Amino acid sequence: MREYLIEVPHSPEECSDAPAARIGEAEPLRTYRGCGGGTHTTWMIVELAAEEEAWSLVPRLLRDTARVVPVESAAR
Numbered sequence: 686m687r688e689y690l691i692e693v694p695h696s697p698e699e700c701s702d703a704p705a706a707r708i709g710e711a712e713p714l715r716t717y718r719g720c721g722g723g724t725h726t727t728w729m730i731v732e733l734a735a736e737e738e739a740w741s742l743v744p745r746l747l748r749d750t751a752r753v754v755p756v757e758s759a760a761r
Contacts, residue, residue: 688714689739691729692752699747700725730756 700720717728733739739753 686732686734688730688732688756688758689736690752690754690756691727691731691739691742692754693727693743693747694750695725695727695747697725
């Protein structure tokens with residue numbers, strides 16, 4: 686298993702299409718939305734077996750602007 690950051694920018698009209706806090710069987714570790722502050726982007730940290738699984742959480746109509754980035758915790 687690996688952690689991925691999923692970033693999904695969207696327009697105000699696409700807010701309802703952007704990923705929600707829970708999508709299907711995948712339970713994000715953390716979900717953040719900037720819509721209330723005028724930054725129409727959803728960020729999720731998910732733990733999955735493969736990057737393709739992370740992409741499958743992004744609605745097709747938003748995939749052209751989305752990013753999936755493998756991440757790891759920074760040691761302090």
